Amino acid sequence: GAVVSQHPSWVICKSGTSVKIECRSLDFQATTMFWYRQFPKQSLMLMATSNEGSKATYEQGVEKDKFLINHASLTLSTLTVTSAHPEDSSFYICSARADYNSPLHFGNGTRLTVT
Amino acid sequence: DQQVKQNSPSLSVQEGRISILNCDYTNSMFDYFLWYKKYPAEGPTFLISISSIKDKNEDGRFTVFLNKSAKHLSLHIVPSQPGDSAVYFCAASTSGTYKYIFGTGTRLKVLA
Numbered sequence: 001g002a003v004v005s006q007h008p009s010w011v012i013c014k015s016g017t018s019v020k021i022e023c024r025s026l027d028f029q030a031t032t033m034f035w036y037r038q039f040p041k042q043s044l045m046l047m048a049t050s051n052e053g054s055k056a057t058y059e060q061g062v063e064k065d066k067f068l069i070n071h072a073s074l075t076l077s078t079l080t081v082t083s084a085h086p087e088d089s090s091f092y093i094c095s096a097r098a099d100y101n102s103p104l105h106f107g108n109g110t111r112l113t114v115t
Numbered sequence: 116d117q118q119v120k121q122n123s124p125s126l127s128v129q130e131g132r133i134s135i136l137n138c139d140y141t142n143s144m145f146d147y148f149l150w151y152k153k154y155p156a157e158g159p160t161f162l163i164s165i166s167s168i169k170d171k172n173e174d175g176r177f178t179v180f181l182n183k184s185a186k187h188l189s190l191h192i193v194p195s196q197p198g199d200s201a202v203y204f205c206a207a208s209t210s211g212t213y214k215y216i217f218g219t220g221t222r223l224k225v226l227a
Contacts, residue, residue, distance in 0.1 A: 032213050043219040093158045106158035
């Protein structure tokens with residue numbers, strides 16, 4: 001089945017630094033990838049839609065200058081958390097699907113802790 | 116406004132019995148529904164989906180039922196196994212869009 005790989009699986013960084021998270025579709029091409037954030041005991045909240053070759057589409061309330069998304073190729077999207085603060089600590093998950101007839105497949109997530 | 120709701124945050128079921136997880140939605144434009152299973156510190160894993168043109172879809176121990184008039188779907192797992200213990204999310208989507216709206220999840224615990 002479709003595989004989405006996300007790296008790193010966990011990262012600890014100091015406040016004020018930036019962190020990059022990578023999301024790759026391993027066996028299919030994804031023109032669109034999605035970035036979610038999950039707070040403890042809460043649902044998956046869509047942050048943004050990453051479009052290959054164009055700008056990402058951000059959900060309401062998500063700061064595009066803080067969460068930079070780059071979809072450089074049909075198999076790679078990156079999320080950079082810039083100038084991270086402790087409140088950015090969360091579980092970030094990417095997802096992708098090959099086409100409209102396929103379900104979304106998720107990466108294993110990245111646990112970000114900002115100290 | 117929570118368009119997809121899972122009103123039971125948790126459920127405990129004895130091994131071998133049926134687990135029934137429920138999900139309600141408010142947006143009548145949704146026409147594609149999915150269930151995902153999630154273990155702690157992992158991404159969700161796709162389980163089963165259903166299109167609005169159907170009212171039932173079965174895959175092994177998992178069956179999803181859709182009641183469009185009630186805007187309700189349910190996931191049945193039978194027989195339940197301890198390995199099924201996880202958080203289950205339902206999700207809804209509209210044709211022609213990639214966006215999924217997730218429910219808040221139900222934590223299933225299958226007791227051995």
